[in-house]
Amino acid sequence: MRKKYVMAPGPTPIPAEVLAEASMPIIHHRTPQFQAIFKAAHEGLQMLFRTKQPVMTFASVGTGVMESAVANLTSPGEKVLVASSGHFGNRWKDICQVFGVQAELFESEWGQPVDPEEVRKRLKASPDIKLVFTTLNETSTGVVNDIQALAKAAHEAGALIVVDAISGLGAMPCETDAWGIDVILSGSQKGFMIPPGLGFVCAQPKAVEKTKTAKNPRYYFSYDKALKKLTEEKMPDTPFTPAISLVIQLKKALEIIKEEGVENVWKRHAGLAKATRAGVEALGLKLFAPKAPSAALTSVIAPAGIDSGLINKTFRDTYGISIAGGQGKEKGKIFRIGHLGYVDGSDVLLGVATLEMVMHKVGHKVPLGTGVKAAQEILLVENL
Ligand SMILES: Cc1ncc(COP(=O)(O)O)c(C=O)c1O
Incomplete structure (x- = not known):
């Protein structure tokens, strides 16, 4: 199952x-x-x-x-x-x-x-x-x-x-x-x-x-x-x-x-995005849009030599999680993790923990738990 x-x-x-x-x-x-x-x-x-x-x-x-x-x-x-x-x-x-x-x-x-x-x-x-x-x-x-x-x-x-x-x-x-x-x-x-x-x-x-x-x-x-x-x-x-x-x-x-209140909804999204970015960066992965990053999703550059489609596919086929790949000229190069709508801190932890395992599966070993810890630290501060 x-x-x-x-x-x-x-x-x-x-x-x-x-x-x-x-x-x-x-x-x-x-x-x-x-x-x-x-x-x-x-x-x-x-x-x-x-x-x-x-x-x-x-x-x-x-x-x-x-x-x-x-x-x-x-x-x-x-x-x-x-x-x-x-x-x-x-x-x-x-x-x-x-x-x-x-x-x-x-x-x-x-x-x-x-x-x-x-x-x-x-x-x-x-x-x-x-x-x-x-x-x-x-x-x-x-x-x-x-x-x-x-x-x-x-x-x-x-x-x-x-x-x-x-x-x-x-x-x-x-x-x-x-x-x-x-x-x-x-x-x-x-x-x-x-x-x-x-x-x-x-x-x-x-x-x-x-x-x-x-x-x-x-x-x-x-x-x-x-x-x-x-x-x-x-x-x-x-x-x-x-x-x-x-x-x-x-x-x-x-x-x-x-x-919840519209402003609180914005605040929740901002905190979830911050935690996701912290998790991604703690794994040594690079953000695609660090200058004006979205609160709705986090776009990440796939490690050199790895097609982002494979990361996407592993998330979906191995772990049952649908994320999104790159579109247009970024197809194969970036992947995108959504934290939009009915989402809370536990979802972010699941996403980041799964990202660590996916990285292992696609041959880019990262220290397990590092991304999760970085995300947890933000979620604690943000009360999420
Ligand atoms: C910013 C933006 N514009 C337009 C669309 C297209 O929306 P739809 O697929 O519902 O036609 C999307 C869908 O992801 C979107 O994110």
Whole structure:
């Protein structure tokens, strides 16, 4: 027998109380019963997004809501800036191309965050750019971008900023209203602690204005339709059938987050990330993103001569733990350990202890217990 664990930066583990909600008989969505659930879930979303604006919920994966932002905000031929720090940042450019949008790509060196100064310079050089697409937590490299500074750079140039916070929301500070994030989106299988299938979008009034003149096509993903149903009726609603069971799970998960407190959730993630990094470094392994490391995952460079895919595979096949490998140009070179969502100190200890054993199995012997001890020391200080 081997237990199965997910230690990936999405999908993430799900609390038992949240899993149990999905086993309840289905209810109809046009009922007072579901509407009360949707209203409570919506208030929970506003709490997590740190916004007073409505937060739209779509039955969608994260990429779907990324596509929705391009569809709603842009017109064919429009020039935009994509400020990317990796694989998911680059996805903005791919989506823009499909919609006939001219995306200028500014890509940081992988493992480094986007430099807001560079964004400022690019926007100055291209005053016709009025839209910047970027990423809060670049999951492919384990880097966090300084969204507050990027938003400031965009606004100084009279541009709006669109932020993919799919893997970052809930794991690290992100202030939608206070930082002036014009459009922010996220996905359910990450910090929300529920299965994949819901995508969330929050747009500030200026961004909603832009959707009214933007010419690219949208139907299911129309913000106009979604916002009307969300705000213009007595109870928040959706224009089409919502993913009912997922919404019920969402409500439960957001109650758990509310009970812990959003700031405490951020603090827990920061402590777990710190302990993981300490464990990894104590084993003599090198972090891939030491400058701006993510609180949601830790990316590690595989020892010389060892394919990171083998490390990944050994975690999974020998120990039942799903971590993540490298993506794009880092495939085979790095591996990524998630500590996102329903995760505590014991999970980190299991991850680091298993990493020590995996290293032995792949032929890179490390002193057993060294990483665990370093992680324990941090967890004791952090009270985790
Ligand atoms: C930062 C980021 N953006 C986009 C995505 C894509 O989300 P999905 O796989 O749900 O389409 C992911 C998924 O890992 C992500 O981490």
